Amino acid sequence: MIVELLAVGLVVSACLAIYLDEAVYSIASLACMLILMAVLYAINDAVFVAVFQLAVSAGTLAVLFLAGEMLSEKPEKGKSLRKIFSIALLAVVLSLPSIFLSVAVTPVNVSPGFSFADALWSFRAIDVILQGLVIMTVALGIAIVFYEQKADES
Amino acid sequence: MDYMILSVVLLAVGIYGLLTRRHLVKVLISIEIIAVAASMNFVLLASSLNRPLGEAFLVIAFSTDACVTAIVLALLVIIAKKYGTCDIRKLAEIERSANERQTSVEA
DSSP, X not given: OHHHHHHHHHHHHHHHHHHOSSHHHHHHHHXXXXXXXXXXXXXXXXXXXXXXXXXXHHHHHHHHHHHHXXXXXXXXXXXXXXXXXXXXXXXXXXXXXXXXXXXOOOOOOOOOSOOHHHIIIIISHHHHHHHHHHHHHHHHHHHHHHHHHHHHHX | OOHHHHHHHHHHHHHHHHHHOOBHHHHHHHHHHHHHHHHHHHHHHHHHTTOHHHHHHHHHHHHHHHHXXXXXXXXXXXXXXXXXXXXXXXXXXXXXXXXXXXXXXXX
């Protein structure tokens, strides 16, 4: 039951994140969606991914809140509550197929013989190290772009 | 409960937002939703089939997703500073008028 409620909550918050005009409410809805997603991961025994999802989404959402507040204008006329409820209702209807229908997937009960930590450090160790390099390069690239922008302005 | 259908529904919502929203922050939110839908499919299938390699792959995909968000936000700030708007249609109009001005100067 709780998984079904989570699915409905996910689709409703995704629809509201797209539909709401004001950026702050939209990002709050996205935050709700990301938290529900982390709970769904935790329920499905992917606890490490859930924790990682929470950590990454906390950073993303903080930056998005700042950017949303800084870059978006306040809409002159807000959307009526009736319209918002109708979109939420539509989202509930959209989430129903995932609850009542199913795509046949052949279950595999073969134990892989290794844990999550093994998978990360034995099979993906180079990727994990390289991703640190990628993140550093991105940070450096963004700093250079802003520096060039500042140099152009002055 | 089928996670694959849920993932497709989230993907559809994200694509709808990508096609219809004009504000660049909303476009970024749509991209986030699409990325979440794809990663959800990966994690939950890997989890249900008892394959931790899929989860390990996802940890790497999350950091790539964060990098994409950082780059898009940096570009967004620069665009907002340069043109004073984040509306895609207004930006297209500005670009078009700048092109017309350039061709008239060249002629």
